[in-house]
Amino acid sequence: MNSEIRNLEPKIVWNHFADLNAVPRPSKKEERVIQFMVDFGKKLNLDTTVDSVGNVIIRKPATQGMENRKTVVLQSHLDMVHQKNADTVFDFDTEGIKMFVDGDWVKAKGTTLGADNGLGVASIMAVLSSTDIAHPAIEALFTIDEETGMTGAMGLKGGVLEGEILLNLDTEEDDEIGMGCAGGVDITATRNYQEESTPENTIAYEISVTGLNGGHSGMDIHKGLGNANKIMNRLLFDGFTNFGLRVAEINGGSLRNAIPRESFATVVIDQISKEPFLFELNELINNIKAEFKSLEPNLSIELKETTTPENVMDLGVQEGLIKTIYAALNGVYRMSPDIEGLVETSNNIARIIVKEGAIKIGCLTRSSSETNKWDLANSLRSAFELAGFDVEFSGAYPGWLPNINSEILNLVTNLYEELHNSKPHVAACHAGLECGILGQNYPTMDMVSFGPNIRGAHSPDERAQITSTQKYWNFLLEILKNIPSKN
Template sequence: MSKEILSLEPKAIWENFYSLTQIPRPSKHEDAIQDFMMKFGQDLGLETIKDAVGNIIIKKPATPGYEDRQGVVLQGHLDMVPQKNADTVHDFEKDPITAIIDGEWVTADGTTLGADNGMGVAAAMAVLQATDIEHGPVEALFTADEETGMTGAFGLQNDVLDGNILLNMDSEDEGELYVGCAGGIDANVSMKYKEEKLEKGYVAYKLYMKGLKGGHSGMEIILGRGNSNKLLFRFMKYATKNFKLKLASVDGGSLRNAIPRESFAVVAVPEKYNEKFLAAIAEFEATYKAELSAVEPDLAFFAEATDVPKKVFKKKSQKNLINAIYACPNGVIRMSDDMPGLVETSLNLARVYSENGVITIQALIRSSVNSAKEDLAQMVSSTFEMVGGKVKLEGEYPGWKPNMESPILKTMQTVYNDKYGKIPEIKAIHAGLECGLLGAVYPNWDMISFGPTIRFPHSPDEKVKIDTVAKFYDFLIETLKNVPVKEAVEA
């Protein structure tokens, strides 16, 4: 079915995007896509570089008559978020993505599509291939491992690129220009737990919290979707108190930058509480559905009988874990005072799992205000340190402060208005665009982020709106044609 997207226009983008869907490229497994991009640039006869951290840089000279224009860096990331529905059989390290046309959208068959950031990469590839568009010097920067650590942006050296303008093509609303983004920091928690033998007289169940939408922990945190970890532990606190629940294992969420959609736990309860326990699960499911009816219509919370575990958490270990997860902040913490409707600070309690006597908790903290980011990080640290957890705050990256006097912003506003009859909206984004890190390496860069309309990235519902791809690409081409000359900037 993937090949049906080859019929879409503009073919220059869709053919490249199809090629990207055929190459497995989950974060941390990018050798194949990096090799592909190296060959792509070399086959075009262009200077092509792979740096020490896996970034691919391809340089294309100016077209005749445009040699005096500012150099432009077209930037996107090569990796994609690997998320799939529970009933979908797919190996992201081996299998291609099956892209399908669904009305006005292109989506995938039960997996993430990789339009984030495959569309931006495909657009840059089309510019590099083109022989019929006018532009000044162009450099394409394809970064590595954006989704799980921004490894490429962190490792970029300050002497490999010559351009003055960065066009990041990793935002997800056509007709909007992004001039700022949130910074972030990873909270990694480890807690040791002790086990004991489970006495006789217990029945065991596997708890399932499923059917949630999940999604991008920056872009869609504002939607108030359910967090499967928080919902599961909410029930387990109640069941521990009322039914003497014993926890044997837990496995909740998947990726740090994806709102958790599914969480599971193996638990045991005394046989005498069996019926009340099952009734409570049904009651909690009804409560969750009532609370989240507008955003989680497919929520499901249920239990299936399973083998009685030989060991369970000791009482103190279980109490500490449940209380800490229950108490940990999650979701939108504060809205921006400067830009109405924009989330300023948030936390995604992404991953909770037990293995070999250790509980691992992973969270992603985002904020456009550095002091607020640090405050929330310390709040998380305090929560888990009180119960003996070890907390590491890692991978911090800066936000991108808006520059409303940006020359390329003014150029792009004019170009868009001339082409489409309206001024594009100017926004900041509550997500970790690489612009903050890249701007720290190249502080002279004038930066804008834009892209086609993409919905539900980082989830199997991810989709890109077909007609916005053409508008996005046409806008890119016209922008390159109208980039300011070097003298205008130097003056």
């Protein structure tokens, strides 16, 4: 399958992408892809270093006639989000991504594609390996762990880079030029509970919520897509309130930056309530499907009888859990008052695990406003603490404040108009780009972000558009040719 990818244009980009996707590169397990990049740089006889946290930096001198131009930092992240369909057999730790062409799109077989941010990485590799691309001096910065904490960007020390301009190749709309992004904070709520013996004369069910689109918990949060954890909680709330449903286990969602696509719960009810329980829950299921019929046509909610578990949750803790999840905000909290259509602040209830006496809930709160980020975080903290949870904030990172007077932003915007006879969409995005963090140690660096069309990032539906990648690549080459001279 990957052989057809290598014949796509621009071949130099798609071939590097295929090479990269053969290397397992989950977040926080980037040892193999770090070594892959080091070997790549050294094979080209380029200055290649790895910093103290694992970021790879490869330097390439300017091509002839471009020596007086400003040095450019080309930046993308090495790690990728690992998601797969429930029926897909795949080991992200050992296997390379299996890609195929579907019309104008490159997709993966039942898994995330890794175009986020693999196409950015492949583009930089293409510039580094080229012999006929005009460019100024290049500092290629390949960061690690962008998807689960941005620890690579956070760990990059000041003074390592000399570039005056940074091109971040990590957006997902080819007519968009990024000039700002949201910051974020991870919220983790935990508590223990006493398990109780399952009451007698009960019947057990496994409830499954599957088939949702999922997607990026920042870029897609405004679309109203289904969150499997919230949908599951509606079912549990109804069953508990009306039929005394008891919870044995819950396993919902996965990564904080992915809208939950699936949730599974094992529950019990009194046998005497079986028929009315099934009738009412099926009514609720039909109502939920009707609510989401245009957005989530593949939503599946099923009940299946299963072996009765030995234990269930303590009743009081269960009630607190279900009501807290109902109360906790998921989705958009506030739209930007300054930039039309931009989500300012949001939350994703990403992960819920209930098993063997322990509860763990993971959220990711995002905002381009630091004050509103903490306002929403404290709102969620309050909801969880009222139900007896311990709450931890971690992994906080700042947003990237727009600079409307940016020289590179003006250059890139004008070049886009000249190339396409139309204006690009210049905007901040509701995602955690690394520019805000990098700007802390490099406050004078002039930055923009752009990339090809990528759809369904952070989900097994992720796909990259072939014609858009050609457009983006030509745009990048034009930018490199027009980098301004040194002051």
